Amino acid sequence: MKGVAVDRSGMEPVSTDSAGALDVAFLGYGFMGKAHANALARLPMFFPDAPATNRHTLVGRDEAALADAAARLGFDHVATDWREVVADVDVFYNLGPNHLHVDPTVAALEAGTHVLCEKPLAPTIEGAARVADAAAASDAVAGTAFNYRFLPAIQYAKRLLDAGELGDIRQVKGSYRQDWLADADAPWSWRLDADLAGSGALGDLGAHTVDLVQYLVDDVVAVSGNLTTFVDERETPAGETKPVTVDDAYSAQAELANGATATLDASRVAAGHENDHAIEIHGTEGSLRFRMERLNELDVKRPGSRGYETVLVTGDDDPYGDHWWPPGHVLGWEHTFIHENDAFLRAVAGDEPFRPSAADGLDVQRVLAAIEDSDARRAWVDVDR
Structure with a gap:
């Protein structure tokens, strides 16, 4: 070596x-x-x-x-x-x-x-x-x-959806909002350069949302998207002014392969949202909703109940629960990487395939590209697979 x-x-x-x-x-x-x-x-x-x-x-x-x-x-x-x-x-x-x-x-x-x-x-x-x-x-x-696939709450949601407990899925809403660029005087970084980053809020944040939608529900097959840049140039820490060539925020309407509709958005200029990734899924028999800023909880509306119940996903029989602390002793953002690395290294050892794969990453990129294309054309665009 x-x-x-x-x-x-x-x-x-x-x-x-x-x-x-x-x-x-x-x-x-x-x-x-x-x-x-x-x-x-x-x-x-x-x-x-x-x-x-x-x-x-x-x-x-x-x-x-x-x-x-x-x-x-x-x-x-x-x-x-x-x-x-x-x-x-x-x-x-x-x-x-x-x-x-x-x-x-x-x-x-x-x-x-x-x-x-x-x-x-x-x-x-x-x-x-x-x-x-x-x-x-x-x-x-x-x-x-x-x-984020490896959050206990997301894995719990996956169990419910795969078991059909929410019925046929009709609507999905996914958003990811941060505020680190809300101040127009926030400094320029490589993430604001299209040549270095590819895209802004769309690729940095929206990629996570698209992946969760396709993992939990179904493939995105068509989109109508809009990208916006609010601050066109920013100063580097050295005092040099550089252009911002990526989006500050995006929004999109989407059609899924199973016939469901989706509303997706992300922003890096949403004041008061430090790392607020949220997803809602509504079916014929129930619904669920999740927010990253309360990442140990999943709100579930089950058949026959009058409203949502908040499930604290920290029990021994919850996803990954047998590896960590007694019930109620919460996990954090960093634990997703431990779960992810366990799955990846087991795949390397030959135990089972790893998902999300490179093919899954390409599938997400296809959706992001379609949203960019839709914004440029001001029209609905089919996702090219």
Whole structure:
């Protein structure tokens, strides 16, 4: 394995008992790097049957920051070129900015290395198709990291829907609202550049909503979408003014394959909403609703009841409940990554396929592309599959 060893002098040593463990490399050590490194560190404590991993190599550009991050996140080596790493580890986590999702992921899959790539799978539909094609041609596991599938409340909702307890699904509403750009003086970042991010609220937030709708209910087959940018330029922390070339908010009407209708929206300028992802599903026999800001709860309207009951999804027999605390001791956002990594690594070990796959990531990208196309054409657009 190529890479520079991390100096751990003066630091608590990482366990060296890694016989038979999967060598793992991360591209990226920011927000998602911390989330996934924390998940790998916690897995042996709470999911002891999960395949063992060795955090081997951390990849990034800034050598000084990289060495510090590797020490904090528990990696043994660092590298500044992903090309020197992807073929020499068992598992590659692509946690870099959106514009770096395609080439490293494709190269890893072509080398037979298992890949978990953060969402969206690519900034463009063409890039997502490249990843999905590489995954189809490889024997390696290729996953798209839609971590919200792994919330206990969402898994509970999936059980209800698969059992038909809500009857035939008629309507779906999904929204994702944040406020980090509500202030017109909020600084510019790479997420506001179409070349680096692909899209704004649509791809950053809407991708999660589209994935949950298609996972819980059915495929989106047609859309009518609208994208809006409210602030056209922002200053960088260095004082340079740069244009904003992505959307601040989107909304869409959608038709699902089962005949249901859906209303979808997302915003990064919704004051008072820090990370408010919500979904409602209405059927002929009942309904359910979920909000990320109360992520341990699911509101369910069952047949014969006068209204919703709030289910605290923390019991021993609830999804993942047997791995965690006594009932009522709630979980958090970070636990979704632990659940996700358990499922992914089990797939790597050959236990069962991993979903969401690269093909699932491409399916989401097709819907996002159709919403963009609809906005440009000011017309309903069929999702091209």
